[in-house]
Amino acid sequence: MRIAVMKENCPGERRIPLIPATAEKLVKLGADLAVESGLGLSCRFEDADYEKAGASVSASRRELLQSADMVLRLRKPPKEEIELMRQGCIHVSYLDPFNEAGLVELLCRAGISAVSLEMIPRSTLAQKMDVLSSQANIAGYAAVLLGAEHLDKIFPMMTTPAGTIKPARVFIIGVGVAGLQAIATAKRLGAVVEAFDTRPVVEEQVKSLGAKFVKIDLGETGQTKDGYAKALTPEQLALQKEGMTKACARADVVITTAQLFGRPAPRLIDRKMLAEMRPGSVVIDMAVESGGNVEGSEVDKITEISGVRVLGFGNLPGRFAETASQMYSSNLGNFVEHFWDKQTKVFNLNRNDEIIKGALITHAGEIVSEMYKSIINK
Known part of the structure; x- marks a missing residue:
């Protein structure tokens, strides 16, 4: 053959x-x-x-x-x-x-x-x-390094003669393969890490990597038989937005990984949420090629919105x-x-x-x- x-x-x-x-x-x-x-x-x-x-x-x-x-x-x-x-x-x-x-x-x-x-x-x-999982692993790693590169602060806590430097805070939305790798990488770089997913079943995995799971009561959620998150109702999306706005506001770096198989990526962060974040913060939209999780993100561009740098780089696995x-x-x-x-x-x-x-x-x-x-x- x-x-x-x-x-x-x-x-x-x-x-x-x-x-x-x-x-x-x-x-x-x-x-x-x-x-x-x-x-x-x-x-x-x-x-x-x-x-x-x-x-x-x-x-x-x-x-x-x-x-x-x-x-x-x-x-x-x-x-x-x-x-x-x-x-x-x-x-x-x-x-x-x-x-x-x-x-x-x-x-x-x-x-x-x-x-x-x-x-x-x-x-x-x-x-x-499973090529999706293999490449998502690399993409999650790459996203964190991009966040570290474009943030004007270092990730780890440092105690120096000039004083103590507080660690950066990283918030990861979506705890699939890419999200888990992003959590692990951000922790290795010394950041304080929080993560959220609509599937409560992943809370244990988040904690096992040393991160805090952000709990937002959405009622009944779950995943498909293939492990993908199920689509949320409008009411659930409103509750999710409220909880995520608070988490984003206290973060220096936000990484969004959410994608729905066979459909455009869900919009998770809008301009109002970006306006609540500190100027100089960084958002990495890992779903930019399938529609984007972040309002205003553009493929292969860095867009500044309300003082927040929104990174929309495609083909993250290709960086390695x-x-x-x-x-x-x-x-x-x-x-x-x-x-x-x-x-x-x-x-x-x-x-x-x-x-x-x-x-x-x-x-x-x-x-x-x-x-x-x-x-x-x-």
């Missing part, structure tokens, strides 16, 4: 889909692995490193796409490349399907079996393939491209290996498997994802 791995061509993207160590793993499974020339350069991997791992290197992007039984990449495919892939090819990458209905339709018409890695179920078995690529590559390799038939040396697209059921969007000229169809048809 021929597996082609494509070089990323999205402007500013330094992450890569496959590192040589994972390439060697796939070759040992029996894959005929071919990578595009220059695939690893942004992370300082030469073509020779992939050849040493047993992969072939090709300078022809067109030839790779036309000859592949399976295509692996990081970001969604350019629309003009879909028609180059042959019917029945398995394509694996981020797809952002709910915001890319046109792309999904093209993949469907081309007869491509398109796997959206964001849609892999959050189960114990699928943890090793080597580590992020290592984790993504491992997830990708684990996904391929899990469904690899060692006897026939092919990828078994087992549509009865729960992981494939969750992640497969199009197959044999049809849209097969029930979740995608239920959301897109609303």
Whole structure:
């Protein structure tokens, strides 16, 4: 089975889909692995490193796409490349399907079996393939470092001959993977950390990292079977806003991480709340690329609102491209290996498997994802 791995061509993207160590793993499974020339350069991997791992290197992007039984990449495919892939090819990458209905339709018409890695179920078995969690870990770390960089104060308490410096206060909204990593990183830097989530079940996790859980009585809340926060009612949103305004006002750095799967990110902080914060405070909107949690945040810009610096940088994992690529590559390799038939040396697209059921969007000229169809048809 021929597996082609494509070089990323999205402007500013330094992450890569496959590192040589994972390439060697796939070759040992029996894959005929071919990578595009220059695939690893942004992370300082030469073509020779992939050849040493047993992969072939090709300078022809067109030839790779036309000859592949399976295509692996990081970001969604350019629309003009879909028609180059042959019917029945398995394509694996981020797809952002709910915001890319046109792309999904093209993949469907081309007869491509398109796997959206964001849609892999959050189960114990699928943890090793969970790209969202891997990249969110890096993003949470990056967000805290951005906050520390742009705040005019240091994070840790210091006792000096000139007096005692109070520690910075950090408030994190949303305690998923990114939020937990942000809590841990801010604590390591010496800040006083508070966190809030609509799911009371995460309070223990917050406390275990040495942070204070901000309690706001919202009544009945919870999470989906995949661990995502459920949408709140208007009444609950009003109560949440009141409690968060107080927490934001006493914070030096606020980090928002809240996203709703398949829908725009919820608006959590408005301009009135920003006006209650101290001038010089910093807010990092980690959801800026999916609509934003903060009113006034803009992608890849720093906006000053009422004296507060609002940071809306996209692709936070890409700031630590080597580590992020290592984790993504491992997830990708684990996904391929899990469904690899060692006897026939092919990828078994087992549509009865729960992981494939969750992640497969199009197959044999049809849209097969029930979740995608239920959301897109609303």
